Amino acid sequence: MKIRQDIAERLQAGVPQIHICRQLHVAPLTVQRTREAMGLPAPTTRPFLPTTLEAAFRQYTQPTENGHVEWTGPVNNGSPKVVFAGRVHYARRIAFRLHRGRDPIGRVTVAASCEVKDCVAGPCVEDQRIRATNKWADKAFAAIFGEVTA
Numbered sequence: 001m002k003i004r005q006d007i008a009e010r011l012q013a014g015v016p017q018i019h020i021c022r023q024l025h026v027a028p029l030t031v032q033r034t035r036e037a038m039g040l041p042a043p044t045t046r047p048f049l050p051t052t053l054e055a056a057f058r059q060y061t062q063p064t065e066n067g068h069v070e071w072t073g074p075v076n077n078g079s080p081k082v083v084f085a086g087r088v089h090y091a092r093r094i095a096f097r098l099h100r101g102r103d104p105i106g107r108v109t110v111a112a113s114c115e116v117k118d119c120v121a122g123p124c125v126e127d128q129r130i131r132a133t134n135k136w137a138d139k140a141f142a143a144i145f146g147e148v149t150a
């Protein structure tokens, strides 16, 4: 089979088959035969859809310069969310799990110290256990050093 250079170049660059068909006005079978003749692997199914929950989450995250992560995806009742595999997942819970390596307990909220709207940076999200620990630490601090008034 004679390999068309324009198809080969696009395949090598990772251009999806459907785009090659549109750009060069060739049939999908022509692109497929070219790919096979070049010994390239078959394309993964639905390359534009994230294949993991983490990838689905990351497509909407925008790290800021000072360590926070802005959410660019959908928000439902004040909670950033992402749909993956037909289910709604709350972005703060995903951020928590990725950062802490465990499932959150209770509601996940943004720490009071973070001022970025809908921040989903791992260190900025807290579950019930962390809030309780912080409260205990504040009380212990106050008991030792006296109440601190800001």
Ligand SMILES: [Zn+2]
Pocket: 067, 068, 069, 114, 115, 116, 119, 120, 121, 124
């Ligand atoms: Zn933050």
